[in-house]
Amino acid sequence: MNDEKSEAGELGRMKLNKHWGYLFLILIIFIIPVFIKSEYYLHILILSVINIILTCSLRAIAVTGQVSIGHAGFKCIGAYTSTLIAMRLGFSPYLSMLIGGLAALMVAGIIAYPITRVRTVYFSMLTMFLGIVVTLVTSEWRSLTGGTTGIINIPSFGTTTVFGIGIDFNNKLPNLYLALILMVVVLIFLYSLDRSYIGMTLKAISQDESLAASIGINVARSKAIIFCMGCFIAGLAGGFYAHYWGILNPDSFGLFHSIYLLIYMIVGGTDRFIGAVIGAFVLTLLPEVSRVFQEYQPLVFVAVLYLVVFLLPKGMIDLPHQMRFLLRMVYQDRVKRNA
Amino acid sequence: METVWQGIFNGLVMGWIYILVALGLTIVFSIMRIVQFAHGEIYMLGAYCTYWFSVVFGLNVFVALFFSAIVMSLVGIILEKFLFSRFRGQIDGSIIVAIGLILLLQTIAAIGFGTQDKWIPTTIPGSLNIWNIKIPWERALSVITGIILVFILFLFIRGTKMGQAMIATSQDIEAATLQGIDVNRVSMMSMAIGCALAAIAGGLMGAIFGVQPVMGSYAMEKGIAVIILGGLGSIWGAVIGGLLLGLIDGLVPLGSNTTVASIIGFTIIVLILIIKPQGFLGHE
Secondary structure, three states, X not given: OHHHHHHHHHHHHHHHHHHHHHHHHHHHHHHHHHHOOOHHHHHHHHHHHHHHXXXXXXXXXXXXXXXXXXXXXXXXXXXXXXXXXHHXXXXXXXXXXXXXXXXXXXXXXXXXXXXXXXOHHHHHHHHHHHHHHHHHHHHHOHHHHOHHHOEOOOOOOOEEEEOOEEEEOOOHHHHHHHHXXXXXXXXXXXXXXXXXXXXXXXXXXXXXXXXXXXXXOOHHHHHHHHHHHHHHHHHHHHHHHHHHHOOEOHHXXXXXXXXXXXXXXXXXXXXXXXXXXXHHHHHHHHHHHHHHHXXXXXXXXXXXXXXXXXXXXXXXXXXHHHHHHHHHHHHHHHHHHHO | XXXXXXXXXXXXXXXXXXXXXXXXXXXXXXXXXXXXXXXXHHHHHHHHHHHHHHHHOOOOHHHHHHHHHHHHHHHHHHHHHHOHHHHOOOHHHHHHHHHHHHHHHHHHHHHHHOOOOEOXXXXXXXXXXXXXXXXXXXXXXXXXXXXXXXXXXXXXXHHOHHHHHHHHHHHOHHHXXXXXXXXXXXXXXXXXXHHXXXXXXXXXXXXXXXXXXXXXXXXXXXXXXXXXXXXXXXXXXXXXXXXHHHHHHHHHHHHOOHHHHHHHHHHHHHHHHHHOOOOOOOOO
């Protein structure tokens, strides 16, 4: 009796400690950018934060076993809607970003129900062609989107005063903080979703659809809801990207952007939530770090992909486990030899 | 009216090249259960190979096409053996391997051959005039080559033991293994055939539109579109899908441009997938 109580207490403390740990991590993440002086690195960090948001939203959809290869298309919808609303109607960028997300949500909502009937490979192919169509339409609808030349001079988040400190969003640092805030909100939302009842039903669906349906889970509705949610977040990230970067071009939302997001997710590891974050962060930084190799730079990326996919089939998050396994093997070997 | 006929003819040319690319994809999909995204890169390498054999070694273009098909089928066997064989039936792993291959092969092609367009010499110069439609011989020959190859493939699959083994494997891998079919050999064969077809398609396309390191992704998109349209795993579905997509790409640009043609083609595919997820002639 007493043991159980203390055990429960310990568990509770651990849970509390875990939350403190997360808070501490967030604090560190928020402090680090202050010390980065280079504009270029700040830019890369902002891009990686956007990629983390996108990859996590992609993972939320992929949890149900539906691998989307058209996620960049929804980012594109969000980015263009947000830009056009801010430029033509003069809305505040914060509001237009939200409307961009809602536009992506709306498009996703229209197709969500029919799309969720389509399974596995066909779902991937469908979303892939959807993404391609979105970018092709943006490059063709010249009067609205400026065609392949794109849109320039998109209004940034402007200047605001918070606690008496003036913040100019034409600099990189405030943008990075805004991106981080967005990221933390999105991650907390997606993480709690992952751990909630809805998250459990989604995992049940991914394991066995008919079994999940037999115990009373509305499979189509759950899939449709999570698909819409993921696309909303992608649209939001697209809106942020547009107002941060100031230039939009259909090429930056092409098929390969979607495939890269998928790669970030798979290479990071799909089993755990943190995998998508790690994958997106590492693989966004990798091409920049390996810039010294010049034209051979893609080969470095390929080398990392193949190392992960052949040695760590469960993704980068499996690295500590594999290392421990390897160390134990080496250690046991040595013990045997000494004996 | 003549422009319409011209459009239909151009559509047929494009269509048969799409079909050749798509057949490789569909064979690889039905045997190995993966979507080979790097198929476009095999097509690109095949085009470079044809260029290499015909310009540098000065061979006849058809001989060069034949050699390039052999070389690429060997490449396909190597790729299957060392990369794809581990990821049969896994969407995740195979996508990463394929994207790695795309980056690898594009980088190698860009470094090795340069980024300028290369032109494969025309097979037979001059053109054929039927009812005031000008039909360049090289295009007419690519249609004929396409038709011949599809029939050879059909006869191979229907008539030979290997072909029957491929059908069996595509229907049920476990049952096929129980009947004594060597699934590894069948997958290697499927990859070899797919890569050979892609190489020939690349060579034919390279004679018409030139060879660039990035030509593969367009072909890959169209090839996947064709097999989705016709149904994954169906040869005649791929033929019908390819002709339909080719006709859209040949006729729509008469009224507008190629981007609109692509939009219409891909939108039709999205709609078909929503209404009938298995495509025209798909089973499963």
